[in-house]
Amino acid sequence: xxxxxxxxHLDLSMNAMEWNRDFTQSVYNIRxxxxxMTDKPDRSNGTVSLLEMRKGKIGICVATMIARFVxxxxxxxxxxxxxxxxxxxxxxxxWYKAMExxxxxxxxxxxxxxxxxxxxxxxxxxxxxxxGYVLSLEGADSIVNMSYMEKAYQNxxxxxxxxxxxxxxxxxxxxSEGGLGSKGRELLKEMERLNIILDATHLCDxxxxxxxxxFKGHVWASHNNCRALVPHNRQFSDDQIKVLxxxxxxxxGAFDAxxxxxxxxxxxxxxxxxxVFISTVIDHIDHVCQLAGNSLHSGIGTDLDGAFGTxxxxxxxxxxxxxxxxxxxxxxxxxxxxxxxNIMYKNWVRFLENAWQ
Numbered sequence: 001x002x003x004x005x006x007x008x009h010l011d012l013s014m015n016a017m018e019w020n021r022d023f024t025q026s027v028y029n030i031r032x033x034x035x036x037m038t039d040k041p042d043r044s045n046g047t048v049s050l051l052e053m054r055k056g057k058i059g060i061c062v063a064t065m066i067a068r069f070v071x072x073x074x075x076x077x078x079x080x081x082x083x084x085x086x087x088x089x090x091x092x093x094x095w096y097k098a099m100e101x102x103x104x105x106x107x108x109x110x111x112x113x114x115x116x117x118x119x120x121x122x123x124x125x126x127x128x129x130x131x132g133y134v135l136s137l138e139g140a141d142s143i144v145n146m147s148y149m150e151k152a153y154q155n156x157x158x159x160x161x162x163x164x165x166x167x168x169x170x171x172x173x174x175x176s177e178g179g180l181g182s183k184g185r186e187l188l189k190e191m192e193r194l195n196i197i198l199d200a201t202h203l204c205d206x207x208x209x210x211x212x213x214x215f216k217g218h219v220w221a222s223h224n225n226c227r228a229l230v231p232h233n234r235q236f237s238d239d240q241i242k243v244l245x246x247x248x249x250x251x252x253g254a255f256d257a258x259x260x261x262x263x264x265x266x267x268x269x270x271x272x273x274x275x276v277f278i279s280t281v282i283d284h285i286d287h288v289c290q291l292a293g294n295s296l297h298s299g300i301g302t303d304l305d306g307a308f309g310t311x312x313x314x315x316x317x318x319x320x321x322x323x324x325x326x327x328x329x330x331x332x333x334x335x336x337x338x339x340x341x342n343i344m345y346k347n348w349v350r351f352l353e354n355a356w357q
């Protein structure tokens with residue numbers, strides 16, 4: 001299963017439902033259909049489709065649902081009630097089920113489905129296999145009350161990030177600051193009961209530390225880079241990375257250019273001009289490995305097509321299939337084959353096997 005890839009963060013259903021992208025088509029067909037469209041900054045610049053994932057041996061991913069609740073006056077896009085946000089996530093979930101029905105995807109929700117899927121990808125023609133996905137919720141605003149957690153779990157939800165950007169119902173996210181409060185602690189308690197993984201990504205510093213203090217279950221960071229390399233609250237400090245390592249977390253290197261190099265200006269900076277390449281992502285992955293003293297806590301969590309495309313990702317990445325360039329870069333930096341396999345997929349698999357045992 002050499003060079004199998006586990007990508008721990010892809011907003012597939014958001015792209016399908018809000019960007020209206022047919023991920024059963026090639027990336028190039030999607031780009032062609034979007035020519036001339038200006039409603040989104042990344043139109044005609046997408047990098048992801050299920051065909052390209054198979055081509056690049058991205059056989060398993062963490063796939064998100066996302067819908068933010070916003071109060072009057074918010075500058076962030078979102079829904080005006082939690083109930084509307086819930087309904088939006090259910091439309092996204094219905095897309096995943098439709099992809100399962102037509103054989104394009106397969107939900108991975110326990111150790112048996114995980115091991116079965118990995119065996120399939122090892123022993124069969126991958127061009128005909130479904131892409132496996134672990135269902136995640138990015139931002140918990142759509143959880144109207146705790147009874148909805150049980151509904152989400154029954155649908156297959158296995159990981160949850162309490163906040164996204166800004167202040168959320170249960171926690172504070174990127175570019176905001178605040179603690180969990182009673183609602184956030186109640187959410188974490190219910191996540192513990194259901195054995196839902198806490199995704200620490202996007203939590204502001206105070207919510208991050210309170211979450212790790214209050215949550216005793218399994219924690220990962222699906223798509224997060226290093227503040228030591230790019231000083232911004234979206235990244236984790238070395239102290240945060242170290243405590244995640246102590247908790248057994250895996251941290252996925254993200255591919256959004258502004259998270260990779262300091263000084264990026266959205267809409268103006270160009271990846272090649274700023275020296276943003278796949279190797280720049282490896283700088284962040286390597287930083288985590290150096291802090292850990294091993295390769296057991298780094299992985300890939302690209303966030304590709306997460307409201308950005310080729311205009312704001314590594315210059316040497318045309319489609320997600322180009323993730324296959326990573327092993328060569330790691331090898332050139334002295335990483336062993338075992339280390340490379342850990343980073344490409346085994347760390348995430350090992351994490352899930354431990355969480356689901």
